Amino acid sequence: MTLPPYLAPVSRIDLDRSWGLRLMDPLPPADGARVVRRAVSLLREVSASRGNGATLKMLADGAGLAQPTAHRLLKVLQAEGLLERDPASRTYRLGSLLYEFGLAAAPRVDARRLCAGTLERITEAVGDTTYLNCRSGDDALCLDRREGASEIPALPIEIGNRRPLGVGAGSLAVLASLPSSEVDAVIAANAGRYRRHGLTAERIRTYVEATRARGFAITSGRIVARYRGVAIAIGNGIGGTPASLSVVAVAERLDLRRIELVARLLAREEKALRAILAIEPENPRKGIAP
Amino acid sequence: MTLPPYLAPVSRIDLDRSWGLRLMDPLPPADGARVVRRAVSLLREVSASRGNGATLKMLADGAGLAQPTAHRLLKVLQAEGLLERDPASRTYRLGSLLYEFGLAAAPRVDARRLCAGTLERITEAVGDTTYLNCRSGDDALCLDRREGASEIPALPIEIGNRRPLGVGAGSLAVLASLPSSEVDAVIAANAGRYRRHGLTAERIRTYVEATRARGFAITSGRIVARYRGVAIAIGNGIGGTPASLSVVAVAERLDLRRIELVARLLAREEKALRAILAIEPENPRKGIAP
DNA sequence: ACCATCAATTCCACGATGTGGAATTCGATG
DNA sequence: CATCGAATTCCACATCGTGGAATTGATGGT
Structure with a gap:
């Protein structure tokens, strides 16, 4: 992507401004809940997938997990209703329980x-x-x-x-x-x-x-x-x-x-x-x- | 006004006075992912809470977990964005990541x-x-x-x-x-x-x-x-x-x-x-x- | 101000629980 | 039917999660 010179900046972006401190990730990696984090990152992977959903391989790779591990976690997430699975294509997509949680999780600003x-x-x-x-x-x-x-x-x-x-x-x-x-x-x-x-x-x-x-x-x-x-x-x-x-x-x-x-x-x-x-x-x- | 028996108001029973019985794990012994299930049941507990959110105690009791266990899991869920916490009241409520997942998890029937x-x-x-x-x-x-x-x-x-x-x-x-x-x-x-x-x-x-x-x-x-x-x-x-x-x-x-x-x-x-x-x-x- | 009480948080030794390499089954493709 | 990659199952091992106990913090009653 080359920059056409005559495309003048339309607006100044004010860089390096504080975003009001929204960081929440610095959780010590030693703390005991690796599984939960892995499960959540699988959910994120699923919601990154487009079209017909994501296969086990895609999700395992995407989340950086061994295939059997991903498989086991996905099975539980499915059993709990956080994920659904199309038996034909064997792909996963987000489940109805997440929709339901979403209803309750109203954003502070719509x-x-x-x-x-x-x-x-x-x-x-x-x-x-x-x-x-x-x-x-x-x-x-x-x-x-x-x-x-x-x-x-x-x-x-x-x-x-x-x-x-x-x-x-x-x-x-x-x-x-x-x-x-x-x-x-x-x-x-x-x-x-x-x-x-x-x-x-x-x-x-x-x-x-x-x-x-x-x-x-x-x-x-x-x-x-x-x-x-x-x-x-x-x-x-x-x-x-x-x-x-x-x-x-x-x-x-x-x-x-x-x-x-x-x-x-x-x-x-x-x-x-x-x-x-x-x-x-x-x-x-x-x-x-x- | 006299009410038929089925309309008779139920007297209020004292809430949760005795929890001497601490039965652990009503969860069926299923293949390898107890933590994930526990985490999900915490989420369900949070979304059952009304008003200003739920305290650690309420959630731990509700999910049948020991307090330290619930505490640890809640901390991770919060770090992942599935939960948010009001530092003042120390109560938890569903987090913005759940709202976001909810957007993607469209129900088959609206x-x-x-x-x-x-x-x-x-x-x-x-x-x-x-x-x-x-x-x-x-x-x-x-x-x-x-x-x-x-x-x-x-x-x-x-x-x-x-x-x-x-x-x-x-x-x-x-x-x-x-x-x-x-x-x-x-x-x-x-x-x-x-x-x-x-x-x-x-x-x-x-x-x-x-x-x-x-x-x-x-x-x-x-x-x-x-x-x-x-x-x-x-x-x-x-x-x-x-x-x-x-x-x-x-x-x-x-x-x-x-x-x-x-x-x-x-x-x-x-x-x-x-x-x-x-x-x-x-x-x-x-x-x-x- | 002081204590009493209950919730929240931290600590840590123990062993149950989750892990992933290897083996097996399944499904698609030529 | 053969081949290949993906999905699934198995299982011995040690990592990771567990919860009792101790500590800290918050609240409210006198």
Whole structure:
């Protein structure tokens, strides 16, 4: 991805700002609950899988577990209802108990509601599929999506899907918006995972630099070469959580002119959204809107 | 007002005075993953807690774990983001990672959408708070809720909350709608949990009989004596999952006349809903409606 | 201020529990 | 039918989780 020189930065990203201290991982690795952590990382792997779900091999590899170990844990998770399995394809997907827990785990700030209008306006304007992404640990999470009128990727990201921070436009924009120390930590943590997306830690670092210089993120789908994404980080995130808006379309639709157009639109919407987010009070303990 | 025997308020039994009996591991001796099961049952306990969340003691007791064990597991679950903790009250509640998983774990049938109209009509008609409940393992789960104009319970059930099958009107209706063999199994499995709600397995059995004979469930709030509930099971459930509709109000609002009125309304709405459910196709892999 | 009480947290010796290499079965593909 | 990779089962070993006991912290009553 070369930088077209005339793509001037649309907005200044204020780097290295404190995110309000959201770290919770520094748990001594010696503490007694390896199994639980492994189980959770299997769940994360499953929710990173797209399409028809993930096979044992994929999950074991992804979580860095021996196959028999993964198998045993998956069986328990399935028995408990956290996972479901399609007997035909032998793939796992998230189970109904997780949906049920999700109902009870209302977020302190309802990002989807707050950004609904923004997503709709963008989709309306560009006609392509628009995403709301946020950070979740070392992953980017697809929080919401609006499908545009134009053709969409063959295997689109679904709401709730995860991928490593830095992989994909929306994800890259989120990563680049983190303080540098965080960026380094995340890239280091994800180093092993980039390979399966045809990337390397080194390349991600370059992308982050470019994204920061440019003010927004572009990707030319390395995985599926036909698609391209444009994304911009959302001010100080949503309720303290780093986030981004992104637009994905077939590559032909996103030539340089149009990239610039979309980027300007995203920048405008991001600014408006930031104003809304600044005003909106915390919505402390409310159920998910019906 | 004199109440028929089945309406007689149950006297409040002292909650959890004696736990001299410390039976460890009611968990079936299954293949290698006791920890994971314990962790999941802690999550279930947390999502059964109302109000400000659950303390270590409550959770350890509820899950039948020793306090240090529960403490260690809770710490890991928190570090992983499945739980959050309020440092002031030292209580746990479900964490944002569960919300995120919930986004990805779309149910095969969107019960909330299918029943939205029904809930609204009932609430409109009676003016009290209306619930949609379903079965989840040995628990009843609050899937959805509409608040009526009238006064609502001090500590209302929230969307996503769980309680043991049989405790509360909506939950009792679900239990009574199960095949007898299932009912026995569930009551046996929950036997230890009824006590903290001031109930016994024996009494639940009686309630189930009464509910089946009557065709709908009534409870006079055992926990907070001011409230009363009326509930009816939904035909063959929703997408194969047993479920119920319930109405809760302050006891004075629900005298015998009104109970009968509400019950008739519920029966009518249940019949209409059953017809809708019979037609509605499965909604295979769709995200949660925005 | 002081003690009493109960919850939360830390410690640690013990052994049950989870582990993963190896072997076996299953399923798809040519 | 043969071949290969994935899924599943087996099992001896020692790692990891366990819970009783001790310590610390919070709360409330007098």
